[in-house]
Amino acid sequence: MKMNPLGRTGMMVSELCLGTMTFGTQTPEAEAHAQIDYALAAGVNFVDTAEMYPVNPVSKETIGRSEEILGSWHEKTGRRAEYILATKHSGEGLAAVRDGEAITSKTIASTIEGSLKRLKTDYIDLYQFHWPNRGSYMFRKNWSFDPSSQNREETLDNMRDCLEALQAQVDRGTIRAFGLSNESAWGTAQWLRLAEEGVGPRVASIQNEYSLLCRMYDTDLAELSVNEDVGLLAFSPLGTGLLTGKYQQGAVPEGSRKSLVPELGGRHSPRVYGAVDAYLEIARRHGLDPVHMALAWCRTRPFMASAIFGATRQDQLEHALKSVALELSQDVLEEIDQAHRAHPMPY
Template identity: 45%
Template sequence: MSLFHRRPLGRSSLSVPDVCLGTMTFGEQTTEADAHAQLDYALEHGVNFIDTAEMYAVPPRASTCGASEGIVGRWLKRQAREKIIVATKVAGPSRNLDWIRGGPLALDRTNIRAAIEGSLQRLQTDYVDIYQLHWPERNQPMFGQWQYDPAKERECTPVRTQLEALAELVAEGKVRHVAVSNEHPWGIMEFTRLADEFGLPRIVSTQNAYSLLNRTHETAMTETCHREKVGLLAYSPLAFGHLTGKYLADPAAAGRLTQWPNFGQRYTKPNVAPAVAAYVELARSHALTPTQLALGFVRSRWFVASTIIGASSLAQLKETLPATLTPIHGELLEAIDAIHLRYTNPAP
């Protein structure tokens, strides 16, 4: 019997385990053999929810584009497909990814259709359970940017047109449910409003960063998603490894941030290190590892439908998956909030 709970996603009939296995390391830090071992281990423990994307592995580059989906696909073909929940994403424009479909210039019908066809081929399946727009096409702050700048406005594919393209894929059976990622309240409202008004598929979730270092979701996004019945798939719950405390002890510790110094810009802000130090001290004062505190906190939040955890190795997954079950309540939660008020969202 699985120790992980299942939670409904949006207004759909789909329910997902409250922990999801992320695959962004597959094909870069993680070999195919280790990745398949991770997938087996997660499934054995009741986690049948897998998240990937056409641009993975990360950091994104031409030589590894699609590698994660390919690795998942070669594992998926040996499974009972109906028992696995697979989520993937279509890359949007404005990220200098020239090797993806010649550089995706829009989230229009042509690009969305080309993207899903490629993903289905790599995943070796006829359909995906959740298809996500990896980031909005429109101008908005994301990936560590923290201010909206109207001077950066540009022409973009209307949200209704994006939904209509996704609706075709749902009608054809290639996609069961549609979703977004790295969204803001305006986007959530626009997608749900237009879906309701024109009878188009309703988004079931948004995949956004959420951790002890980034609780920006808790204000406008929490209310918006709660009222519109849009689940949060929380990514980066360990803040790219910062919340394990390893970079405090050794700034050159092995990890994505030392292997690729320009990756993870949101974690270069000045209050990240002191906030991490405070959370590490709190965890140890309660006989917890920093990883247990960080992952247990995210999974415990009432508005988180599923916590996405990723690992570079099976050994790492064997630490992080059980850590998500750490109970967080009472005095410990009050202490977490006290640190949050002292170092509010140091890595938005």
């Protein structure tokens, strides 16, 4: 498994990261523990979770359960030090956690303590803000995104406030590094600027959606990533399962994400299935597995730190991990670019 730098932290993370957002709903505890064992044995050294997980659906009754399952694995195995652990602080708009309270210095310490307790550990390697307080264009909000109501000075004051609180946690040893999620180029640049002025820890990574079907990261954020050493942690690299082909021709497999969340977080659209067909045809023509092709393509991107994938079942995990053996030819890469031009932003 290839290792990539996590920003300028000195930590190295595997090119694939095990996502845990189904741990506690679709994936029961014993299965989740088996997945962690298998992933680490296969060379994965990076696991991502969040205080709001599991999903499908998100509910007050299950908030924190994914962290608890990781915690029970730590308690059972004593192997916490063997991998890089990332989790996230919820914020704006998520009513199931703190009634959607914004992220501030008042929430950071207690939220970290809650995660540490559930995770049964005394430190978090990468602590991420799940959603900017000012809002974001991610999750299909790009179609109506309007930043004109933002107050620049209030935003910067909040960033300073949060960075100072994060620095206190770094000094305590409860977190090692800071990352963002669902962020923009402007927002990331401001976090970086304030850190360089000495306000708090420097951003190490950005966790945004990225796949053959969702390539908004390819322009301004790509340039920022490369020049500022802030790598992308790509979530949904398989397009919530769309790129496997399992939802083509109206199919909805029992127990799949689409069976629980029919709109797939806004990804179900009249145009997406034609785009998927284009990528499936490339894979078929070159004798490639579409899952392996999609994950291998992520590895070719110059800004990629790690691609986060989840598996509800062990066989899905084993299949996805085989993608690391695949190197895509120049012909395949060129055909992928042609398909992207023909099917831009299909959801």
